[in-house]
Every structure is written in structure tokens, then in C-alpha cells.
Amino acid sequence: MRISAQLATLNALALAHRLIGMELLVEGVGGTIVETEAYLADDPASHSFRGPTRTNAAMFGPAWHAYVYRSYGLHWCFNVVAADNGAVLIRALDPQRGLGEMLARRGTMKHLCSGPGRLTQALGISDAHDGLDLKTAPFAFIDRPHAPEMICGPRIGITKAAEYPWRFGLAGSRFLSLPFPSKGSRAIPS
DNA sequence: GGGGCGATCTTCT
């Protein structure tokens, strides 16, 4: 069984955890996923919570597909659709491949992929990728050798259901979009 | 290093 077929069976919470440490490439540009957030089907903070709309349709389609939406009218945010009409927001990468292209798209070496809007800009992700199958080009996912040490804590930038520790990070990474607060976060041994 | 604010689109009240 291909790794993508296994991951397509996971719900958003398990998938958010499982994606940390995997490598994500778009047209060969990308790096290691160091930060994710889970959004569940019956989660007031999730875009799928109120049912299908024109823009969130991908969340109601098959798992292991892309859900891309516009944030605050300006930025794109990239999600992996999970098995339960949930999704995993990819919030930060450790940039490793295609640094020159990322620099050209971002215009600065600062925070190349540290933040959901920044990483879509660096990787060239837009609404053109919404609904695409992640098993096929331009996407490529490379599995991690083993489960790394992780942290979990409260999700960022939301007001509803903000108390759930559904944000995951690679322990000690300097590419997180924000540090995990000491209060409300905990380590997940590998 | 950190707080305030504007940009700009989609949905919902």
C-alpha cells in the first residue's frame, strides 16, 4: 500500500500529527513540514462546520486532496483534506529545496516558509491547486524515517474552540511561525 | 521586539 493511501484513511487529528517531519514539494520546491493544525468536521473553527459552500467544496471531496482558500482577502492557505471532512492546515516548512525560487517569489529570505500565507507564496500555491490530488504532480510527499519529537498546543489566530491543543510542531524547530506557549502546550515523545 | 493597522475577498448575521 502506498503511503498516501494509508494517510488518506486518517482523520484530521491523526494526520496533523503524522505529517510533521514529512517533506512537502511543489514542482520540486519545498522542505520538511514543521507545523500543522487539525480542523475537524464538528469543529466550530473549521470551514466545513457549516456545510459545503462554493469555496470549501474540496473539504467535502476525497481525502489526500488539496483544499486551498483565500485568507483575509489576500493570502492563500494550503490544507490536506482528511478522511472525515476535516483538514490539516500546513503552517510552516523548514525550507530545503528550491531556495532560489522561494526567494524570488517571497522577495526576502526572512520567514521564507514560516506561516501559512508565507509558505503558499514561497511554493507558488494558489486557488489553481484547490481540489487537486496530492498523489500526483506538481505535489510530492516524502515520508519521514521515524516519528520525530513533537509539541502540541492551542491553534493560532482563531476565536472559536481555541482551547483545543490541535496545533502540532517539530520540537526545537527554528522555522515555526510562532513559538508554542509554555502554558497550554505539551511535548509528544517520539 | 512588540503592538496597531490597513489591504481585500467570501460568507454569514
Next chain:
DNA sequence: GAAGATCGCCCCT
């Protein structure tokens, strides 16, 4: 009419 899974710039300390 307002809020939102954001970011970058400006200003202050």
C-alpha cells in the same frame, strides 16, 4: 455590516 485558520509596515520602547 462585520468577522475571519494573515502578513508586512510603521512606530514605539
